[in-house]
Amino acid sequence: MIATNDIVLHIDHVHKTFAGLHALADVNLDIREGETHAIIGPNGAGKSTLLNVCVGVLPPTQGKVMFHGTELTGLKPYEINQLGVARVFQTPEIFGDLTVLENVMMAMLSHRDGAFRLKLVSRFDEQGEIGQRAIQALRERGLGEHLYHLGGALSRGDKRRLEMVIGLVQKPKLLLLDEPTAGMARADTNATIEILRQIKDSGMTIVIIEHDMHVVFSLADRITVLAGGRVIAQGVPDEIKGNPKVIEAYLGEEQV
Numbered sequence: 001m002i003a004t005n006d007i008v009l010h011i012d013h014v015h016k017t018f019a020g021l022h023a024l025a026d027v028n029l030d031i032r033e034g035e036t037h038a039i040i041g042p043n044g045a046g047k048s049t050l051l052n053v054c055v056g057v058l059p060p061t062q063g064k065v066m067f068h069g070t071e072l073t074g075l076k077p078y079e080i081n082q083l084g085v086a087r088v089f090q091t092p093e094i095f096g097d098l099t100v101l102e103n104v105m106m107a108m109l110s111h112r113d114g115a116f117r118l119k120l121v122s123r124f125d126e127q128g129e130i131g132q133r134a135i136q137a138l139r140e141r142g143l144g145e146h147l148y149h150l151g152g153a154l155s156r157g158d159k160r161r162l163e164m165v166i167g168l169v170q171k172p173k174l175l176l177l178d179e180p181t182a183g184m185a186r187a188d189t190n191a192t193i194e195i196l197r198q199i200k201d202s203g204m205t206i207v208i209i210e211h212d213m214h215v216v217f218s219l220a221d222r223i224t225v226l227a228g229g230r231v232i233a234q235g236v237p238d239e240i241k242g243n244p245k246v247i248e249a250y251l252g253e254e255q256v
């Protein structure tokens, strides 16, 4: 039995309909403090829609999402971010014409000061506390040699790493990762798994959407399987691997 205060995110009877299409149909899911929870499922299962509902990008048609007991429904994405929910996108959302260091400082300033404001740009001061913390965070994640390179000039793998640093410097209580290894070569994927393992070991609560089962089974404590907008299975990795419904709906077509 999990105590209620161990629940970080409570997804409660969430439905999302797009012009008659049930992208999410009565999804219930609890994310526990400190766990890495993978959400898997075939294309079109509703995984990204669920994440978008959780971060306030999409309103649910019905149901609600609670974060540490606070209802998120109706809040704006930046308000949800300020409560401690950070999302790393499928496509890296970084500023290509700012340096790597400026990208991280921008995230720290905009998180601290609320919605992004352009005048923050004049406050980049790498000798200050924010600058020093940004440099340290980038060095810890292997981006120390790229501090003054433009975000847009990084390799795909490094852009992903930069996005992760941007997520982490906001000191989230919950990190949501949308396919963090999509399109990566195996070496970059393995490097990303290592970074995520360090983040996981720091005690962070993580939700990860991922198609690559090597990544999922390397990191997940529990797995929820979506298909056709519904939760069809939930459990620890060994339960999911052996679940006939999951194999039929999904794993049969993926390499496990």
Ligand SMILES: Nc1ncnc2c1ncn2[C@@H]1O[C@H](COP(=O)(O)OP(=O)(O)OP(=O)(O)O)[C@@H](O)[C@H]1O
Residues within 6 Å of the ligand: 018, 021, 023, 041, 042, 043, 044, 045, 046, 047, 048, 049, 050
């Ligand atoms: N903004 C939208 N407008 C209309 N339909 C949408 C919208 N977003 C998603 N859908 C539909 O909702 C369903 C679920 O899509 P979603 O992107 O959440 O699935 P997914 O599991 O993330 O898929 P993938 O693994 O391919 O990213 C799909 O049928 C999709 O076409």
